[in-house]
Each structure stands twice: as C-alpha cells, then as structure tokens.
Amino acid sequence: MPEFLMALDQGTTSSRCLIFDRNGAVQGSAQLEVGQIYPRPGWVEQDPREIWSTQLAALTEARARSGIDNRDIAALGIANQRETTLVWNRADGKPVYNAIVWQCRRSAEFCQELKKRGLEARVREKTGLPIDAYFSAGKIRWILDRVAGARARAEAGELLFGTVDTWLLWQLTRGAVHATDYSNASRTMLYNIHSLEWDRELLEEFVIPPAMLPEVKPSAHLYGLASKEILGREIPLAGVAGDQQAALFGQGCFEPGMVKNTYGTGCFLLMNAGRKPPVSRHGLVSTIAWGAGGEVVYALEGSVFIAGAAIQWLQDGLRMIDHPGLAETYARRVPDANGVYVVPAFTGLGAPYWDAGARGLVTGLTRGVEKEHFIRATLESLAYQSLDVIRAMEADVGRPVKLLRVDGGASINNFLMQFQADILDLEVARPAGVEATALGAARLAGLGAGFYPGLEEIARAARPEWKFTPVMAAETRERLVSGWREAVGRCLTAR
Numbered sequence: 001m002p003e004f005l006m007a008l009d010q011g012t013t014s015s016r017c018l019i020f021d022r023n024g025a026v027q028g029s030a031q032l033e034v035g036q037i038y039p040r041p042g043w044v045e046q047d048p049r050e051i052w053s054t055q056l057a058a059l060t061e062a063r064a065r066s067g068i069d070n071r072d073i074a075a076l077g078i079a080n081q082r083e084t085t086l087v088w089n090r091a092d093g094k095p096v097y098n099a100i101v102w103q104c105r106r107s108a109e110f111c112q113e114l115k116k117r118g119l120e121a122r123v124r125e126k127t128g129l130p131i132d133a134y135f136s137a138g139k140i141r142w143i144l145d146r147v148a149g150a151r152a153r154a155e156a157g158e159l160l161f162g163t164v165d166t167w168l169l170w171q172l173t174r175g176a177v178h179a180t181d182y183s184n185a186s187r188t189m190l191y192n193i194h195s196l197e198w199d200r201e202l203l204e205e206f207v208i209p210p211a212m213l214p215e216v217k218p219s220a221h222l223y224g225l226a227s228k229e230i231l232g233r234e235i236p237l238a239g240v241a242g243d244q245q246a247a248l249f250g251q252g253c254f255e256p257g258m259v260k261n262t263y264g265t266g267c268f269l270l271m272n273a274g275r276k277p278p279v280s281r282h283g284l285v286s287t288i289a290w291g292a293g294g295e296v297v298y299a300l301e302g303s304v305f306i307a308g309a310a311i312q313w314l315q316d317g318l319r320m321i322d323h324p325g326l327a328e329t330y331a332r333r334v335p336d337a338n339g340v341y342v343v344p345a346f347t348g349l350g351a352p353y354w355d356a357g358a359r360g361l362v363t364g365l366t367r368g369v370e371k372e373h374f375i376r377a378t379l380e381s382l383a384y385q386s387l388d389v390i391r392a393m394e395a396d397v398g399r400p401v402k403l404l405r406v407d408g409g410a411s412i413n414n415f416l417m418q419f420q421a422d423i424l425d426l427e428v429a430r431p432a433g434v435e436a437t438a439l440g441a442a443r444l445a446g447l448g449a450g451f452y453p454g455l456e457e458i459a460r461a462a463r464p465e466w467k468f469t470p471v472m473a474a475e476t477r478e479r480l481v482s483g484w485r486e487a488v489g490r491c492l493t494a495r
Contacts, residue, residue, distance in 0.1 A: 002074035005451065006063075006235070007442035008055055009082045009435075010164050011243060012036075012101065012265045012313075015054035017062035018438040022451075026433060028066025030058040032431070037098060042105040042347060045098035048086050051164060052171045056230070070232045076172075077239030077445030079246035079437045080164035082187045085139035087150065087212070088167070090160050093175060097147050099164070100139040103265075103305065103347050107138025108356045119205065126192045126199050129276055130354055134303070136163060137189035137206050144208070154209045161212040163187070165240050169223060172237060177224040179215045182296060184244040186288040191216070193277050193288055196296065205373035218291030219245070220448035239445030243437045244268040245289050249298060250440030251405045251431065252459050259393065259401050261386055262437065263410035266350070267304035269389045271397070272297065282392040283352025292447055293454070300396060302351035302389030306360075307382045308410045310344040314378055320371055328415045328443030339364035340377040341384075341487035349492070352392040356495035364483070382410065383420040384484040390424055404428045407436035414468075422472035423480065432465035 004027060009016040013036070019028040032054040037045040063070070083102035084280065088095045100106070109129045114120070120131050129135055140161055144151040153159050162170065165181045185191040185198075192199040198213050217223060219241045227232035236415075241249065244262055248270045251260040256274035261267055270289065277286045278300045289299035311327050314320045322326055341363045348356040362377075394400050406428055410416060419430040433439070446452045 002451075004068055004073050005442035005446050006059070006071050006073050006076045007438040007445070008059065008076070008078045008168060009243070009438040009441065010051060010055050010078070010168060012081045012103070015051065015058045017055070017058040018435060018442070019062055019066045019068060021437060024433070024439050024443075026435065027068060028062045030061035030065060032058050036101070040106075044101040044104040046084070046101055048088065048099045048167060051099060051167065055168060056072040056171075070166035070235065073235055074451045075207070075236045075238040075445040075449035076226055077441035077443075078165050078168055078237070079241055079243045079441035080168065080184070082163060082184060082244065083134060083139075083145070084164050084258050085136045085161070086164070086167045087140065087154075087159055087161050088141050091157055093170065094157060096150055096153075097143050100142065101289060102134060104139065105133045105347055105356060107142050108133040110138050110141060114205075123189060123202065126194070126202060127189055128186065128193050129189050130214045130285065131189070132354060133356060134350070135187060135189035135210065137202070140208050140212070141206050149350045154212050157209075157211045158212070159212055162214050165242070166214045169237060169240070172226045172230060174189045174227045175228070177237070178214045179217055179223055181217055181219040181221070182288040182291040183219055183241040183242045184240070185216045187242060187356065193286065193298070220290070220292035220444045222448055236445070236449045238448030239441055239443070241290055241441060241444055244270055244301070245287075245299065246438075246440030246444065247407055247436040248272065248289055248440065249444060250436035250438070251407060253348040253405065254455055254459055257397070257399070258405070259390070259403070260405040260407065260436070263307055263382060263406065263408035263416075265307065265309045267307040267382060267386050267389075269302045269386060269393070271300045271393050271401075273300045274298065278396065280392070280396045282395045283354060283395060284389070285351070286393050290444065292444065300393055304382075304385040304389065305348065305350045306344040306346050306409070307385065309346070310342070310378050310381060311410065313344070314375060315345070320375055327375055327379055328413045329413050330372045330381050334370070334372045334376055337380055338369050338373040339483070340369055340373050341484055342374070342381045342492050343487050344378070344381055345491050349488075351389050353488070353492060355492050358491045361487070362493045363487045363490065379413070379416050380419055382416060383423050384481070387423050387481065388422060388488075401426060406430050417468045421468040421470045424476060425470045425472075425477060427470070428468040430466045430468070
C-alpha cells in the first residue's frame with residue numbers, strides 16, 4: 001500500500017512541495033520563490049502562470065529529492081494563500097489578468113461604498129466577514145469592471161473565477177475540475193457559511209455572475225485525479241484548505257478553544273470554534289476551518305497583515321540585515337527596544353482594527369536608538385499584533401487562552417517566541433517541524449483518500465517539541481503593552 005502523502009503549499013512568496021510519511025516526518029521537499037508585482041502603491045499582483053510553473057517545478061524537484069516512487073504516494077493535498085483572486089478563460093485556461101493578491105487594497109474604495117450603503121451587517125451575518133478589500137469579492141468585481149470585455153465574457157459563461165487552490169486543481173487535472181473547498185469559499189465574501197452555498201443575494205449586490213464560481217466541496221474529499229501527464233500516474237487529489245485552516249488542522253487543533261498562530265508574511269491566529277459559526281464582537285471574523293467526515297468545523301480568526309514581511313522589509317527595504325535569520329542575532333544584542341515601537345501598517349491594519357487607511361509608523365526615536373533597537377522593535381511588533389488578536393479572542397469567547405501553538409517561518413526565531421510568551425503571559429508551544437500548513441494539507445488528503453481511518457491517529461502524532469514559558473515581570477509587561485497601544489492609536493484613521 002502507498003505509504004506517503006504529498007502536499008503543495010502555495011504561499012504568497014513561494015511555491016513549495018513536501019512529502020510526508022504516515023507520522024508526519026518530511027521525506028522530501030523543494031521550494032521556489034514567486035515574484036510580486038506592485039503596479040501602484042497598495043496594489044499587489046502575481047503572474048498566474050508563474051504560480052503554476054513554480055508549483056509544478058517544486059513538485060517535480062521534491063519528488064526527485066525524496067527518491068519515492070509515484071506508486072508510493074497515496075494522495076495529494078493543496079494548501080494555498082487565501083483570498084488571492086484569479087480569473088481565466090474556460091476554453092483555453094488563459095488568465096484574463098494577473099492574480100490580485102490578498103494584500104492588495106485596490107478595491108478599498110468599492111468596499112467603502114458598500115459600507116455606506118449599509119451592507120456591512122448583512123455581509124457579516126451571511127459570511128462571517130467584514131466588508132474589506134482583503135477578501136476576494138472586491139477583487140473579482142475590479143477585474144470584471146476594469147478588464148476590457150471581461151464582464152460580457154463572464155456573463156456568457158466564458159470565464160472562471162478561483163482562488164489559488166482552484167487554479168492549481170484546474171491545472172493538475174488539465175481543466176477537468178473547477179472546485180474549491182469550504183475553507184477557501186468562506187474567504188470570498190460571497191459564501192454563506194450557514195447554508196453552505198454561494199449566496200445569490202450577495203452575488204447580485206456585487207454583480208458577479210454565478211457561472212464563474214467553482215463547485216464547493218469538503219476539505220477532505222476526493223476532488224479528482226492529478227493528470228498522468230504531470231505525475232507519471234494518476235494520484236488522488238483528496239485534500240484542499242486555505243493555508244491558515246490547513247495549519248490549524250496540521251497542529252491538531254481538533255477541540256474547540258484550541259488556538260494556533262502562523263508566522264508567515266502575515267500572522268494568522270485561528271481558534272477552533274466547534275460546529276457552530278461563532279459571532280465576534282471584537283473585530284475578528286467567523287470562518288470555516290474545514291469540512292471532513294460529514295461535519296463542518298468553524299473557526300474564529302484574526303489576521304495580521306504584516307508580520308514576516310516586516311522582517312523582509314528590514315532586509316530588502318532598509319538593508320539593516322543581510323538575511324532574515326540575523327534579526328534574532330541583532331535583537332539579542334540589546335536588553336530592550338529602548339522605547340521604540342514599530343507599527344508595520346504598510347497595507348493598513350487588520351484584526352481587530354480593520355483600518356484600511358492606517359499607515360506604518362515608528363515612535364520613541366531618540367539619539368540613543370541604534371540599529372539593534374530598531375530591529376528588535378520590528379520583531380516585537382509581531383508579538384504585539386498577535387497580542388491584540390488573542391485578547392479579542394478571549395473577549396469573544398469569555399475565557400482565557402491557555403496555550404498558543406505556533407508554526408511558520410518566523411516561529412523558528414527563539415527570541416520572538418519567548419517575547420511572545422512573555423507579552424501574552426501564557427505558554428507558547430512549537431512543534432518539531434514548523435511545516436504545519438503543508439502537513440495539514442497532506443493529512444486532509446490522507447483523510448479524504450482513506451489513508452487515515454479518522455482524526456484519532458492524526459491527533460496522536462500532533463505533539464509539541466518546544467515550549468516557551470513566560471518569565472517577564474507583570475509591571476514590565478503592562479508598561480510595554482501600554483506603549484504599544486499608544487503607538488497603534490497614533491496611526492489609526494478609523495476612530
């Protein structure tokens with residue numbers, strides 16, 4: 001019997017492929033960078049053909065490095081950057097425009113118009129989401145309105161919409177499958193998370209033709225077979241989830257109240273909310289975590305737009321470091337940030353503020369501030385932003401979070417993880433491998449293909465390797481958090 005699972009992890013800055021054994025150990029991997037396109041300030045795009053070509057190349061390379069035969073791969077899963085919007089021609093698969101990335105703010109004005117029309121409460125009730133340019137609906141609308149002939153072709157049934165998972169499924173099956181899963185559909189601002197269907201009222205409000213939309217299926221489900229031309233044999237495509245929901249699954253957060261934070265380009269905190277959609281009154285969103293075994297699991301989520309991207313900014317923009325890993329080295333050279341706070345609101349502030357007009361700022365600069373202080377303050381901003389979301393979660397559910405599970409590239413930074421534990425005053429747990437997103441996609445595929453009999457076997461393998469325990473004095477924590485809140489207040493436009 002096949003003993004391995006393959007996962008495609010298509011993220012904002014890279015396309016990756018990992019191959020896991022039954023216990024979640026990585027047997028082979030490969031990663032290629034994906035370029036970003038910035039046509040105007042606040043606009044972010046990618047080339048859909050590059051997304052596919054880099055993902056295919058990563059798949060081919062990972063398989064070659066592992067030495068594992070195709071016949072030994074039981075199933076393939078997909079985790080993807082969410083909300084990123086693609087529209088392509090049904091007949092030949094050619095994109096009509098670049099992929100509009102989740103970070104892009106070009107539809108902010110359109111979203112403001114919807115708010116002025118009083119639609120916010122209705123949209124949140126149906127989708128669990130606030131009206132924001134972050135989600136897919138405004139991006140679809142922009143393409144239909146701004147690309148010559150796009151609306152007429154879409155209304156004629158000639159164009160297809162998809163998030164990145166849908167685009168990859170389409171490519172892997174040579175156009176045989178146009179589908180997405182519950183978790184990705186719930187990020188479009190068009191999907192009713194209660195009735196589990198595309199909401200016709202919202203489609204009419206946003207003037208989006210239903211014929212463009214993919215079929216929505218459970219996250220652990222047999223979507224189809226990857227083409228023999230691509231993988232050498234037909235392999236079941238049996239798991240799909242948005243990257244953050246995949247990480248929640250990969251961390252084994254199967255019980256209500258369990259929380260994980262993924263430190264990637266942004267920070268994404270999700271809490272398992274159980275079998276009913278949660279209601280947030282503190283700036284978070286309700287979303288679908290996954291669908292498996294005939295059940296739908298919901299999540300409470302807070303999204304921080306800029307996290308690891310701030311570290312990349314230190315390297316590429318300010319040239320303060322030569323490699324992201326050096327941020328920890330510099331941060332440890334000083335005892336504190338010397339009163340400096342960096343609020344990296346480069347594309348506005350996400351949860352719990354949802355202020356599209358906010359812009360980044362630095363406070364506390366004096367003549368005594370050195371590069372090390374600035375770097376440390378930038379790292380600390382990731383922990384402060386996560387603190388804001390955790391406190392909102394606790395307020396929504398009426399009880400404290402007891403443990404924070406972490407993953408993602410920046411979670412290997414021990415300084416950051418200890419500061420996170422200190423500023424939250426709770427234990428932070430990191431797994432042996434921080435590849436929770438890809439592992440979640442692989443395990444969903446294993447569940448969908450019958451590789452795993454149920455969640456019990458997966459839960460037994462989800463054990464943290466490293467725990468960070470808070471050691472900061474309470475008065476120090478209170479002083480630092482107070483300074484952060486003051487800094488954030490200075491950059492907010494929505495008061």
